[in-house]
Amino acid sequence: MTHIAVWIYPQCMASPVTAPLDVFAIANAIWIAQGQAKEQRQPLFSWSIHSADGAAVKTPTGVVLQVDGDFSSNITNNIANDIQADVLMLPGIFLGNGMQDLWRTLDELRPYFPLLREKHAQGSLLVSNCSASFVFAEAGLLDHGHATTAWWLERVFKARYPQVELRLGEVLDEYRDIVTSGAASAYMNLALDIVRRFAGPEVTASVAKTMLIDANRATQTPYMNLSGMTQQESQSHADDLVIRAQKWLRQHRHLAFRLPALADYLAVSERTVIRHFHQALGTTPASYAQLLKIDLAKRLMETTTLTLDEVAERTGYTDLSSFRRLFKRHTSLSPAAYREQFKPQKSVAAATTTTAATTT
Known part of the structure; x- marks a missing residue:
């Protein structure tokens, strides 16, 4: 035994x-x-x-x-x-x-x-x-x-x-x-x-x-909540510049990422932004922005009926094939497979009510 x-x-x-x-x-x-x-x-x-x-x-x-x-x-x-x-x-x-x-x-x-x-x-x-x-x-x-x-x-x-x-x-x-x-x-x-x-x-x-x-x-x-991991972010570093950058990137995740725009907002050089991200998070601003976009795409596919083209557009991607590759790289699933696995579930009560109404 x-x-x-x-x-x-x-x-x-x-x-x-x-x-x-x-x-x-x-x-x-x-x-x-x-x-x-x-x-x-x-x-x-x-x-x-x-x-x-x-x-x-x-x-x-x-x-x-x-x-x-x-x-x-x-x-x-x-x-x-x-x-x-x-x-x-x-x-x-x-x-x-x-x-x-x-x-x-x-x-x-x-x-x-x-x-x-x-x-x-x-x-x-x-x-x-x-x-x-x-x-x-x-x-x-x-x-x-x-x-x-x-x-x-x-x-x-x-x-x-x-x-x-x-x-x-x-x-x-x-x-x-x-x-x-x-x-x-x-x-x-x-x-x-x-x-x-x-x-x-x-x-x-x-x-x-x-x-x-x-x-x-x-x-x-x-x-995985690839970008957020909010339980960690408040404790993994105390870099105020990166914290402000993370907030700005979350607010602009529906737009194409532009490092100069982020640097202008923070009033520092692009090299300074990159250095702070590397020290605080071990990644680049572009990679972090990419994760935010993939997370947004995941939520849109989980909660809406938007087409894949519309999802890509709302996350700042104009090249659909590139978006597909990135999505699969970060989630291990194609967008179609992800939507199938995580699509909203129908209410059991609603389904039962509908069936009862049909049979009466």
């Missing part, structure tokens, strides 16, 4: 704890129902929840999670023993108050970093959801390796861990038996990956269908 230990902490989100356990429970049920051999009539997975001190944890949403022991214990069938957990899972950290929540959680977990490294050395598969990848990076487990995390934490992660290659587009990324996942609901794909490793593709496919999980979601790129 594969045992999964879940470490929780006061700032963790509740769903990355409870939802994966539901996935494992359904995997057990499917495994038993489909099993022919005697050994397949027993559950595949067991799990336990742990806190630093062995006490229940109240999450930021007010949900109280009961635990089976502290971080140092492994629990199987509610009996504490020295059996090594096959999987050690860390849920995402809720950052309702910004980066201070993340830094505080990292400091609280710091005394347990040696234990994390020990578990990894003993053979446990370490997995994290969303912002919890910072825990592995902070513990030195990802040094000179690679990882993914919540897309909107890109700048913060890169600045703090330059020795880790950030593969931000990936929903899941593995480095030396350490699996990190993308933003928030990627915990469902993370749970499916654990099922796949220990139960095989057939059970995994059945679980995905039963729980309506998109098992083929391989990238979080289409979901």
